[in-house]
Amino acid sequence: MVVKVYGSAFACAKRVLICLVEKEIEFETVPVDIIKGEHKDPEYLKLQPFGVVPVIQDGDYTLFESRAIIRYYAEKYKSQGTDLLGKTIEERGVVEQWLEVEAQNYHPPIYNLALHVLFSDKMGFPADAKVIEESEKNLGKVLDIYEERLSKSKYLAGDFFSLADLSHIPFANYLGVMGKMYLIEERKHVSAWWDDISSRPSWKKVLEL
Numbered sequence: 001m002v003v004k005v006y007g008s009a010f011a012c013a014k015r016v017l018i019c020l021v022e023k024e025i026e027f028e029t030v031p032v033d034i035i036k037g038e039h040k041d042p043e044y045l046k047l048q049p050f051g052v053v054p055v056i057q058d059g060d061y062t063l064f065e066s067r068a069i070i071r072y073y074a075e076k077y078k079s080q081g082t083d084l085l086g087k088t089i090e091e092r093g094v095v096e097q098w099l100e101v102e103a104q105n106y107h108p109p110i111y112n113l114a115l116h117v118l119f120s121d122k123m124g125f126p127a128d129a130k131v132i133e134e135s136e137k138n139l140g141k142v143l144d145i146y147e148e149r150l151s152k153s154k155y156l157a158g159d160f161f162s163l164a165d166l167s168h169i170p171f172a173n174y175l176g177v178m179g180k181m182y183l184i185e186e187r188k189h190v191s192a193w194w195d196d197i198s199s200r201p202s203w204k205k206v207l208e209l
């Protein structure tokens with residue numbers, strides 16, 4: 001059964017697509033146009049009651065929230081494709097730790113940056129210069145912590161690529177579109193990490209879709 005991924009054009013859905021490629025799982029994409037409000041259609045809300053993307057349908061199984069989805073597939077197909085969880089329970093704990101850091105510390109400022117710099121016009125609200133300034137400052141603080149961490153290990157959870165690294169890729173890619181890649185490039189170890197994870201074949205394949 002081929003996995004259906006709804007809303008594949010958006011960064012959170014791309015997080016799922018990278019995971020599926022890394023785990024060698026077949027999928028097809030189903031477009032959801034947020035600008036046109038398709039995420040609020042009654043049929044879509046039956047799948048995702050909060051009206052956001054992505055959602056996956058895997059046979060009779062439906063799941064939303066991108067990080068829940070990538071955890072699910074990394075566990076279900078642990079012995080297939082790239083191991084994204086670590087080999088021991090201790091490694092798994094560190095993967096989960098940095099995946100939480102991504103969700104709670106990294107994602108909010110980079111999401112607000114992308115929202116106000118890239119999408120405010122399309123979504124019909126004015127960009128807020130103060131939000132942009134504060135978000136960039138807060139993201140810089142998070143990346144300073146990453147710089148320290150990545151001076152000690154190749155990847156966030158250790159010396160292996162994991163969900164923790166994967167989850168950062170789609171929104172970090174927006175920094176280039178926003179002309180703010182200097183936030184990564186001015187930090188030596190973060191820059192080396194980004195060059196590594198953004199050059200993975202899985203991400204290149206997702207960009208081609």
